[in-house]
Amino acid sequence: MKLISNTLLDEMTAKAAASPRRRTHHNLHSSPSDPVQRFVVVAHSDTYIRPHRHMTKSELCTIVRGRFECVVFDADGTIIERNVMGEGTSNVAFELPSQTWHTLLALTDGAAFVEVKEGPYDPATAAEFARWAPEEGGATAEFQRWVRSAPVGARVPSFT
Numbered sequence: 392m393k394l395i396s397n398t399l400l401d402e403m404t405a406k407a408a409a410s411p412r413r414r415t416h417h418n419l420h421s422s423p424s425d426p427v428q429r430f431v432v433v434a435h436s437d438t439y440i441r442p443h444r445h446m447t448k449s450e451l452c453t454i455v456r457g458r459f460e461c462v463v464f465d466a467d468g469t470i471i472e473r474n475v476m477g478e479g480t481s482n483v484a485f486e487l488p489s490q491t492w493h494t495l496l497a498l499t500d501g502a503a504f505v506e507v508k509e510g511p512y513d514p515a516t517a518a519e520f521a522r523w524a525p526e527e528g529g530a531t532a533e534f535q536r537w538v539r540s541a542p543v544g545a546r547v548p549s550f551t
Contacts, residue, residue, distance in 0.1 A: 393419055395419075395431055395455065395505065399417065399431070400431075400433060400455070400456055400501070400503050403415050403417060403431065403433035403503070404433050404435075404500075404501035404503075406433075407433045407434060407435055407438075407501070408435060408500075412438060412439075412527070413434065413435040413437050413438035413439075414432060414433060414434035414435065414438040414440075414497075415432070415433055416430045416431060416432045416433075417430060417431045417433075418430045419431065419505075420510070423510070423511055423512040423513075424510065424511040424512075425510045425511065425512075426509070426510045426511065427507065427508075427509065427510055428506075428507070428508045428509070428510045428511075428512050429505065429506070429507050430505070430506055431455075431503060431504070431505050431506075432503065432504055432505075432506060433456075433501060433502070433503045434459075434495075434497040434502055434503075435497060435500045435501065435502075436496075436497045436498060436499060436500050436502075437535075438497055439527060439531040439534070439535060440494050440495050440496075441494065441520050441521065441524050441525070441526065441527060441531075442462075442464055442468075442492055442493060442494040442520070442521040442523075442524040443492070443493070443494075443518040443519060443520045443521060444489070444490050444491055444492045444493065444518065444519050444521075445487075445489055445490070445491075445508070445517065445518055445519075446489060446490055446516065446519060447489055447509075447516070448489050448508050448509045449486060449487060449488050449489050449508070449509070450486070450487050450506060450507070450508045451484065451485075451486045451506070451507045451508075452484060452485055452486075452495075452504045452505070452506045452507075453483060453484040453504060453505045454476045454477035454478075454482075454483055454484065454502070454503070454504045455503050455504060455505055456477075456478070456501060456502060456503040457477055457478060457497065457498065457499035457500070457501055457502025457503060458475060458476065458477035458478055458479065458480065458497075458498040458499050458502060459475070459476055459477055459495050459496060459497055459498060459502055459504060460473060460474065460475045460476075460495070460496040460498055461473070461474050461476065461485055461487070461493055461494075461495055462493060462494050462495075462496065462538055463487075463491060463492065463493050464492040464493065464494075464521070464547070465492065466492065467523070467546065468492075468521065468523035468524070468546055468547035469544065469545065469546040469547075470538075470541055470542070470543050470544065470545050470546075471543065472543065473543060475498065477498075477499075477502065478499070492521055494524075494538065496535075496538065496539060523547045524547065524550070525550045529550070530550040533550050534547075534550045537550075
């Protein structure tokens, strides 16, 4: 039996704090070739998850600590939906269909979710990143400030 304990989440929170990406993950599946990919992700509020989509796979995320906001975009970078999940909200999980442009914002440090996706994992086709969002190491702080406050209907400005 594999358990997701508070001790594991605490250890992952410390690891995420020491990571340049400010997040970490822990695989529950045995191999990238497994037909179902399952893992725990812990993130701090200053992590940047570049908007992306999964072309052929849906994803299910269940919040187990803290709060996240899932921001959904259309193909041109216009925000079409925002939903907060986790502690203090009425939402505890979300499922996104394939080909849905999205990002996650950790609203609390040490926020954690369990993600389930169809496998196998192929890094070449796992995700397509939005051309209208900065690459990691680029103008990510500016993008994060914008996306945290932009209303539904706002289109991503240039961050080059």
